[in-house]
Amino acid sequence: MPSHETAPAEKRSPGRPRSEETRQAILDAAVALVGERDYRDVSIDAIAAAAKVGKQSIYRWWGSKADLVLDAFTEHSLSRMPPLVPSSDAFADLEADLQRFFAFMRNELVAKGVRSLIAEAQLDAEFRANLYERVHHVRCIALRRIFEHGYKLGQFRTDVDEDALAHLIHGAFWYRFLSGTEDPYDDAFAREVVRLLRPGMETSRHS
Amino acid sequence: MPSHETAPAEKRSPGRPRSEETRQAILDAAVALVGERDYRDVSIDAIAAAAKVGKQSIYRWWGSKADLVLDAFTEHSLSRMPPLVPSSDAFADLEADLQRFFAFMRNELVAKGVRSLIAEAQLDAEFRANLYERVHHVRCIALRRIFEHGYKLGQFRTDVDEDALAHLIHGAFWYRFLSGTEDPYDDAFAREVVRLLRPGMETSRHS
C-alpha cells in the first residue's frame, strides 16, 4: 500500500490530515535501521520506537515492512539517480550509464536496502510486481532511451530483441550483485559487458 | 568431540546412531511444505510436525531453516540435472544447455524452492556464499566446460573475460527469474541470448 495521494481536485477529506512529519520520521527510521542491522532484525516495533511514533501510524499507511522499506529507499536514494545526458557515441553512453548505476549500487546502505527488497520480492509475488515497476522498470526505460539514441546515430542494429538485450545487460549486474560471487560490479565489468555485446548490437561497418 | 579411537576408517561414535529414516522424513516434509505454502509460513515447528519428528532432531543436524531447505532441494532436484553431452557445435551446445536449465527452472516446485533460497541468501552473507557454491558455481562449471569445448573446436575466441561472459549469460536468466518481469525464460529466450552474444564470442570467420 503506497502512501495515499490527495486527489488532484484538491478536495480535502474531513478529519485531521496526515502528518508529513510523522511520515518522514518513519521513512528515515526505516532507512537508518536497515542500515545498522540485518533487515530481518528490523522489527516494525523498532521502527516505530526509533521514529517515536505509534505502530498504528505505520500500519495505517503501509501494508507491510517491505512496502515501507520500498517507499523509504525510493525516496532516500532510488529516485535520486539523475538522467544521463546523451553524447555522440551511444556505446560510450551505455558504458557510462552502467558505470554510474554500478557505482550507485556499490553504496553499502543502498545495497543493503535493495538486497532486502529483492529478498522480499522472492517471497511475495505481489510485492515482486511492485518492485519491478519501481526499480527494474525504471532502469529498463533508461536503457531504452540509450537504444533509441543509438538507432538515431545509426550505431545500433534495429533488428534485435530489445527486451532480451536489456535483460542481458542488467542481468550481468544483478547476477554479480545477488549470486554471492566475489567478482565486482565495477567500471571494468561495465566496459567488459559492453565489449562483449557490441558486436551483436552494432550495425555492420562495411555497409 | 571425536572419539578417541585410532582407526581413521570405520570410526563409529558411541550411542544410538543417526536415523536415516528421520533424516529423509525431515527433508521430504521440508520440500512438501515449501511447495504448498509460502516459504515464510513454513515454520520449523510445522516441518517437525509434518515429519512426525521432534524439533530437536532438526536443530541437531541443521543450523537454520535455510540450511535445511538447501539440503532438501539439493537432494530433491538441484543435483538431478544430468550433464550435457557435447556435440560438434559449441554454440548449439550452449543454447541446448540453457534451454535445459530454463526448462528445469520452469518447474513450479523447484522455482519456489530456489526463490526461497535466493531470498535467504540476500539476508545472510554466509548463506549467500554457501548457496553460490552449491548452485551458481555448479552452473558456472557447466558453462566453462562448453567454453573449453568451443575453444577446441576453434569456434570461440580465447581473449574474452570468461567470468564476465558466464555472468552475462546466466544473468539473463536470473534477471527474468528474479526481477518480476513477465517475459518468459523459454527456448526462444535462450536462442536470443546466444544470438546476441555470438558475434562477440566467435572467432572471426575470414581469418
Added chain:
Amino acid sequence: MPSHETAPAEKRSPGRPRSEETRQAILDAAVALVGERDYRDVSIDAIAAAAKVGKQSIYRWWGSKADLVLDAFTEHSLSRMPPLVPSSDAFADLEADLQRFFAFMRNELVAKGVRSLIAEAQLDAEFRANLYERVHHVRCIALRRIFEHGYKLGQFRTDVDEDALAHLIHGAFWYRFLSGTEDPYDDAFAREVVRLLRPGMETSRHS
C-alpha cells in the same frame, strides 16, 4: 464527571451551546451497546460510532466510560422507579417495596447495566462512592421511609441499628444478584427475607 449544568443564575457562556441531541444520542447508544454485548467489549469508539458522534463529544462531557454508563442507565431506568405509597402495615410495605425492586432488577437490560456499574465500582474507589450516592443511597432512603412509617404505626422496634438492618435487607438481594448463585430474587424471596427479619424488628406484642 457528571454532565455540566448551566449555573442556576442563568449565566450563558459564549460560544456554541451544547447539543441536547448529541447528548441523547450518546446516552442512547451507550444503553443500546451495553445491552447487546459485554460491557467490556463496548468501546468509547463504538459508542461514538453508534451515536454518529465524534469521540471528543464524549470525552468533553464524561470522564470515563463508567461515568457515561452510569448517567445513561440513571436516565434510562434507574430513576424510573416510582415511590411507594405507604399502607397501614409497614411489614407489608416493606415486602412490597422489595418485590418491586427485585422485579425491576430482573429486567435483563437493567441487570446488565447495573452489573457493569458494580464491576467498575470494585475497580475504582472514587466511582464506588459515586455509585453509592446514585444507586445504593437512594434505596436506603426508601427503606428508611418505611422504617419511619413502621415506627409511627408502632410496628417496628426503635432500638435497632437502622443501618445494619438496611444493609441486611439489601444485602440479601445483592448477594443473590452478584454472587452467581442460581437462587432467584423473586417475590417468594422477598417474603422470606421479611419473614426471617420480622421477629427481630417488631415490637413485642404482649407489652
Added chain:
Amino acid sequence: MPSHETAPAEKRSPGRPRSEETRQAILDAAVALVGERDYRDVSIDAIAAAAKVGKQSIYRWWGSKADLVLDAFTEHSLSRMPPLVPSSDAFADLEADLQRFFAFMRNELVAKGVRSLIAEAQLDAEFRANLYERVHHVRCIALRRIFEHGYKLGQFRTDVDEDALAHLIHGAFWYRFLSGTEDPYDDAFAREVVRLLRPGMETSRHS
C-alpha cells in the same frame, strides 16, 4: 481454565513436565502485582515480566487474567481460613465465624484481590459461576455446618429457608464490602447481624 490436574492413574504424559517453579512464580507475581496497583493496570505482560516467565507459560495454563488471579488468591489466602470448632452455643459460633470472616476480609491485599474477582465475575457469567463455587459456596458450607450444629443443640428452628437465611447473613457483609458505604464490617456489625436475626432463627424458649 484452571490448572490441569494429573490423572489419578499416575500416568505420566510424554514430554517435558510442567515446571512447579514456574507455576509458583506466576501465582506469586500475580498476587504481588494485584497488591501494588489497580487490578486493571496489572497486565499479563507485567505478570510475566515480574515472574521472569514467558507470556506463553501463562496462556498455556490459564485462560484469562481472572482465572489466574482466582487461582493465585485461592492458594495465597482464600483456602487458608481454618475451620471453626463448634462450641455449646450455636449463636456464639455464628457470631464468631462471621467475625473471623470479616477480619479476614479486612486484610487489604485479600480485599483487593476479592474485589477484582467480584468485578470480573460481573462481566463474565462463566467466571461468575466459577467464583461462586470457589468462594461463595465454601462459605455457605461453613454456615450450613453451624446451622446443623444449632439444630442438634435445639437452638435453631428447623422450619426456616436455609438458603435465604445464609444469603441474608452473607449479604450483610457483601453489601458493606461492595456497595461503597463507609460503615465497617467489624465485630460489632457481626454481633448486630446475629442480634437482628436471632429472634427469627431461634426456637421459642417457653415451649
Added chain:
DNA sequence: GTCTAATCGAGACGGTACGTCGGGTCTTTGA
C-alpha cells in the same frame, strides 16, 4: 454583519496491552 468562542463530526496521532506465533533451548521418558 462581522467577530469571538465553544461546539460538532471526523479521523490521525503516540501509546499500551492484547493474545498468538515462531525461534531456539531444555528436560522428561524410552529405545
Added chain:
DNA sequence: TCAAAGACCCGACGTACCGTCTCGATTAGAC
C-alpha cells in the same frame, strides 16, 4: 547417544482502544 514430546524464555506480530490532537464546519451571543 538419539529420538519424540512438549514446556520453557523470548520477542515480534498485527489489532484494538485509549485519550489527545488537529482539521473544516457550524452556531450561538457580542460588538
